[in-house]
Amino acid sequence: MTRAKQPIVAGVDGSESSMQAALWAAGEAQLLSAPLLLVLVNNDPIRKPYAEEVVRDIGSRCQEAVTELEISEEVTYGHPAEELVHRSASARLVVVGSRGQGAFRDTLLGSTSAAVATHASSPVVVVPSDSADLPGPVVAGVDGSPGCRPALRFAFEIANRRRSELVALQALPNAYFIPGPYDHPDRDELLAHAKQQLTEQLSPLTASYPEVVVRQVVSNIPPVQALHEAAEHAQLLVVGHRGRGGFTGLLIGSVARGVLHHAPCPVAVVPG
Structure with a gap:
């Protein structure tokens, strides 16, 4: 896979923190002319339809914010940190929220974000839910x-x-x-x-x-x-x-x- 085709991977869970992470990832994907892949790790098969709805909604909000952007969404199973670390091997960048607070809050807790940042083979960006979009340095x-x-x-x-x-x-x-x-x-x-x-x-x-x-x-x-x-x-x-x-x-x-x-x-x- 060429670097231009490597996606920016955003781990999402429905929380405000992961929403901010997805929007940050969308903006960076636009600057890099790279595709954006939204990944939600769901360990409960019963909640799969809801998980798919959550990730579609996040994808829609990203598309509204950045219209000229290739976005794909995926619901998968496994350990959240391990899954995102695995995805980092073929990603340009992995983006996660600092702490999960939504219906799938167990998937992107602070400890998971720290584990991804520690073990990923690509750069990782951790986005706080209360961070402002500043034009600073x-x-x-x-x-x-x-x-x-x-x-x-x-x-x-x-x-x-x-x-x-x-x-x-x-x-x-x-x-x-x-x-x-x-x-x-x-x-x-x-x-x-x-x-x-x-x-x-x-x-x-x-x-x-x-x-x-x-x-x-x-x-x-x-x-x-x-x-x-x-x-x-x-x-x-x-x-x-x-x-x-x-x-x-x-x-x-x-x-x-x-x-x-x-x-x-x-x-x-x-x-x-």
């Missing part, structure tokens, strides 16, 4: 590791498509803020090293995407707090799945999970 968390490079490229791509500013944020590692018996490195030295890493990681991408306006930010507050504050007026926050570089504390799983649980805007988790 795309915010990308940077940690200096090779694993963060795909996330940074994803952030540049989406900022380029949306003609939005990109805020590249490098935060000090969590370990810096944990009291211990050893002295921390000199603050000025650590900040200087972070700034240098940030510039080096951005350099090839700013050359590839010259039209993207980039704002570099180095923060000396804990990573989750720094990313949350930067995302207050953002349209999307992009993080890598796990950090493995010099600042291994920035985008480890715990920080990515913290961002997923508390970010005020949609969050993209990009596998390395």
Whole structure:
């Protein structure tokens, strides 16, 4: 399957959160000229007709919002997280709501969304039900590791498509803020090293995407707090799945999970 034909997969369940996720997915599918596939995982055969009605209704609302869009709907069986992770192997992107609250709320609970973001082979966007459709910047968390490079490229791509500013944020590692018996490195030295890493990681991408306006930010507050504050007026926050570089504390799983649980805007988790 060519990349252009890879669908954007949205996991839905009838909740407001999944409705917002489907609409976000529809908008992104339009920008990418990609098909949209709505998937509802229903484990109760008795409710299959209702499940089909729910997913058709969501499809209709997406079609109203984005008229020129190829949309297909599917009701399937199985474990919700496993099913969406399986679909991610052939998807351009998987989009889910942050928490299910509808008739099929057991299918897209927060734990399921987190599991999909953790294990999917494609990028995953988690959309909160109360997130506003802001014209703000795309915010990308940077940690200096090779694993963060795909996330940074994803952030540049989406900022380029949306003609939005990109805020590249490098935060000090969590370990810096944990009291211990050893002295921390000199603050000025650590900040200087972070700034240098940030510039080096951005350099090839700013050359590839010259039209993207980039704002570099180095923060000396804990990573989750720094990313949350930067995302207050953002349209999307992009993080890598796990950090493995010099600042291994920035985008480890715990920080990515913290961002997923508390970010005020949609969050993209990009596998390395």
